[in-house]
Amino acid sequence: MRKVELLAPAGDLNRCKTAIRFGADAVYIGGQSFSLRSRASNFTIEDIKEACAYAKQYGSEIHVTVNMIPHEEDFEGLETYLKTLEEIGVKAIIVASVSIMEIARRVAPSLEIHCSTQMSITNAETANYLKEELGVDRVVLARECTLENVKKITKNTSIQTEAFIHGGMCVNYSGRCTLSNRMTLRDANRGGCAQSCRWEYRLFDKDTELTKENQWFTMGSRDLCAANELEELIHAGVYSFKIEGRMKTEYYVASIVSAYRHLIDRILEGTPLSKEEVVEFRKEILKGENRSVCNGLYTNDRLENSLILHTNSDQDVNHDFIGKVDRYKENTNSFTLKVRNVVKVGDTLEVLSPHQENRIFQVEWIKDKDGAFMEECKNPMRLIEIPIPFEVAEEDIVRRYRP
Amino acid sequence: MVKLIVSVNTVDEIEKAYALGADEVVVSIEGASFNALKKVKLEDIDPTIPISIFFNCFIFPDIKDHYEELFQEVLKKKIESIYFQDPIILTWAKKYHVVDKCIYRPETLLTNEYDAKWWINHHLKAISISPLLTIEETLHILEQVSNTECVIHGHLMMSCSKRYLLSAFQNTYGTEPLKENYDLTIQESQREGHMPIYEDSNGTVVYTDYLLQSIEEVPLMVEKGVSRLFINGEFLEEDCLFDTILLYRHLLNQKLMKNDCETYFEKYKNLSFTKGYYEEKTIK
Numbered sequence: 001m002r003k004v005e006l007l008a009p010a011g012d013l014n015r016c017k018t019a020i021r022f023g024a025d026a027v028y029i030g031g032q033s034f035s036l037r038s039r040a041s042n043f044t045i046e047d048i049k050e051a052c053a054y055a056k057q058y059g060s061e062i063h064v065t066v067n068m069i070p071h072e073e074d075f076e077g078l079e080t081y082l083k084t085l086e087e088i089g090v091k092a093i094i095v096a097s098v099s100i101m102e103i104a105r106r107v108a109p110s111l112e113i114h115c116s117t118q119m120s121i122t123n124a125e126t127a128n129y130l131k132e133e134l135g136v137d138r139v140v141l142a143r144e145c146t147l148e149n150v151k152k153i154t155k156n157t158s159i160q161t162e163a164f165i166h167g168g169m170c171v172n173y174s175g176r177c178t179l180s181n182r183m184t185l186r187d188a189n190r191g192g193c194a195q196s197c198r199w200e201y202r203l204f205d206k207d208t209e210l211t212k213e214n215q216w217f218t219m220g221s222r223d224l225c226a227a228n229e230l231e232e233l234i235h236a237g238v239y240s241f242k243i244e245g246r247m248k249t250e251y252y253v254a255s256i257v258s259a260y261r262h263l264i265d266r267i268l269e270g271t272p273l274s275k276e277e278v279v280e281f282r283k284e285i286l287k288g289e290n291r292s293v294c295n296g297l298y299t300n301d302r303l304e305n306s307l308i309l310h311t312n313s314d315q316d317v318n319h320d321f322i323g324k325v326d327r328y329k330e331n332t333n334s335f336t337l338k339v340r341n342v343v344k345v346g347d348t349l350e351v352l353s354p355h356q357e358n359r360i361f362q363v364e365w366i367k368d369k370d371g372a373f374m375e376e377c378k379n380p381m382r383l384i385e386i387p388i389p390f391e392v393a394e395e396d397i398v399r400r401y402r403p
Numbered sequence: 404m405v406k407l408i409v410s411v412n413t414v415d416e417i418e419k420a421y422a423l424g425a426d427e428v429v430v431s432i433e434g435a436s437f438n439a440l441k442k443v444k445l446e447d448i449d450p451t452i453p454i455s456i457f458f459n460c461f462i463f464p465d466i467k468d469h470y471e472e473l474f475q476e477v478l479k480k481k482i483e484s485i486y487f488q489d490p491i492i493l494t495w496a497k498k499y500h501v502v503d504k505c506i507y508r509p510e511t512l513l514t515n516e517y518d519a520k521w522w523i524n525h526h527l528k529a530i531s532i533s534p535l536l537t538i539e540e541t542l543h544i545l546e547q548v549s550n551t552e553c554v555i556h557g558h559l560m561m562s563c564s565k566r567y568l569l570s571a572f573q574n575t576y577g578t579e580p581l582k583e584n585y586d587l588t589i590q591e592s593q594r595e596g597h598m599p600i601y602e603d604s605n606g607t608v609v610y611t612d613y614l615l616q617s618i619e620e621v622p623l624m625v626e627k628g629v630s631r632l633f634i635n636g637e638f639l640e641e642d643c644l645f646d647t648i649l650l651y652r653h654l655l656n657q658k659l660m661k662n663d664c665e666t667y668f669e670k671y672k673n674l675s676f677t678k679g680y681y682e683e684k685t686i687k
């Protein structure tokens with residue numbers, strides 16, 4: 001079957017390496033300039049260089065977001081930056097401004113240009129127009145497209161399409177939202193979004209208030225999980241499948257990438273997935289997720305099922321992540337890890353290793369770093385040792401098992 | 404000559420707007436226009452009167468053919484300008500030889516001279532720059548790029564969503580139907596201002612609580628070569644809309660008296676006028 005791309009986010013070098021190890025075909029990252037999610041953009045040029053070298057070892061690629069809607073002063077240093085990205089081995093840039101695309105074509109011709117979702121591409125004619133006028137290599141489709149829309153666009157354009165499959169969604173058309181600008185003066189189109197759509201609002205009809213305490217009007221979108229649609233998207237010819245979340249943790253990146261990797265590999269085997277299999281894969285994906293999800297607009301659900309209409313919608317804490325394997329000790333069949341969440345003797349844990357089925361085991365004992373036995377460990381970042389009945393490797397992810 | 408453009412809410416307002424000094428009048432039509440102007444029926448528009456249209460919805464494959472037909476219908480009117488944000492409209496404009504009537508208005512996306520130039524070099528009639536710019540940034544673009552339009556007055560669109568946000572609220576909390584209701588506003592729980600919100604078949608749009616006004620900035624824009632000055636008619640009472648047209652017409656004709664401004668702002672003192680982002684640069 002043809003190749004498809006699992007495209008993962010990373011907010012720093014560690015997360016980038018994790019995404020690659022767990023099966024991302026490409027990782028998108030943000031440099032310290034010219035990128036949205038400026039607070040998630042920690043990559044220096046040296047980091048990007050290292051990411052490219054690391055990706056190469058695994059046959060993976062690095063894409064860099066250059067997706068701000070630039071004001072005049074934002075062009076300063078852009079040409080040099082693009083040339084440098086080309087030189088150090090970046091495969092593609094993700095861009096939302098036509099003039100940045102033009103500049104990139106001129107000064108760094110071997111960089112692929114991917115049109116950002118900020119451009120809200122919702123039809124094949126627009127995709128073809130951008131290809132003809134600017135030579136773009138790929139379009140990231142608007143998250144407003146339904147599954148049928150994506151199929152039709154992909155069929156009717158000769159350039160690669162990329163579709164979001166997982167993560168946070170703007171409730172508004174990308175690039176057209178200035179809620180944050182108005183509320184906080186932070187420019188959403190230059191990476192400063194304060195997520196004002198998720199705040200609490202009172203709703204009035206003339207002078208009559210329609211909202212009540214704890215029944216606020218909010219506009220936040222639920223996160224996307226397209227596990228149910230992925231098989232059809234692949235068969236429709238979509239080339240790249242994007243996970244959103246450059247602000248997300250290493251654990252999130254590992255578990256979501258790993259779960260989608262397994263699902264994509266299974267789809268690429270060729271035989272159709274049964275309903276039960278899809279349910280299982282979806283369950284697996286959602287173990288790494290802590291926010292309520294929906295099918296996005298793939299099923300054209302424009303009403304309450306795709307929205308968060310209650311307060312405290314932005315909880316982002318996941319208590320399942322126990323830690324990363326620090327070292328495997330073959331002689332004692334045990335491993336050490338730095339604890340992130342409470343772990344007790346008797347707990348059932350699950351190990352996520354790149355390109356392997358997840359494995360589970362029960363905690364028989366815990367020792368602290370001085371070799372003293374303990375019943376449970378509550379202190380974050382404490383180094384502990386746990387026995388394990390199979391071999392694990394450094395950096396493998398350990399989490400609480402949830403059947 | 405600098406043109407004064409105004410968007411209106413009804414067919415009846417078209418002639419009056421021209422009579423008061425608007426050079427172009429823009430209307431919204433059912434489906435094709437994604438904003439909170441009241442929609443006029445295409446068949447109600449007199450084919451002998453010059454008119455401009457917002458054709459600024461996003462076009463999805465399932466509605467594409469229908470909208471291309473609607474586009475052709477629009478062209479049967481005496482069309483002055485077609486406002487668009489989805490480039491597919493430009494491909495249709497090429498096909499029907501009306502590129503020189505097209506104005507690219509992506510609300511927030513044109514924020515620098517280079518992007519503005521790229522679009523204008525595609526033989527469009529004009530481009531409309533983002534109202535999120537400071538006055539210095541605006542003047543700089545005007546100096547560099549010809550055929551540029553600035554929104555100078557009215558509520559500014561803050562967001563547009565494909566979701567039916569009001570109907571979702573209605574379904575969840577059991578209110579009366581909220582779709583196509585022009586009287587709704589939202590107020591952030593910690594703030595004062597009421598922001599107009601409106602939902603129709605395209606989705607939901609939210610506007611600023613304040614009204615932008617540019618009485619002092621317009622002469623600067625004219626000096627730097629602005630082509631078109633746009634008054635947003637959304638949520639403006641008819642009287643206010645007409646007074647606003649007259650105010651800016653006098654300003655452009657250099658007939659504005661000091662007390663004209665005072666009378667205007669006194670009459671509409673219940674509205675909250677600001678300078679938008681002219682003096683306040685957004686941060687990254």
Ligand code: SF4
Nearest residue numbers: 170171177193196197
């Ligand atoms: S406020 Fe919400 S919808 Fe708007 S840009 Fe931010 S996250 Fe997206």
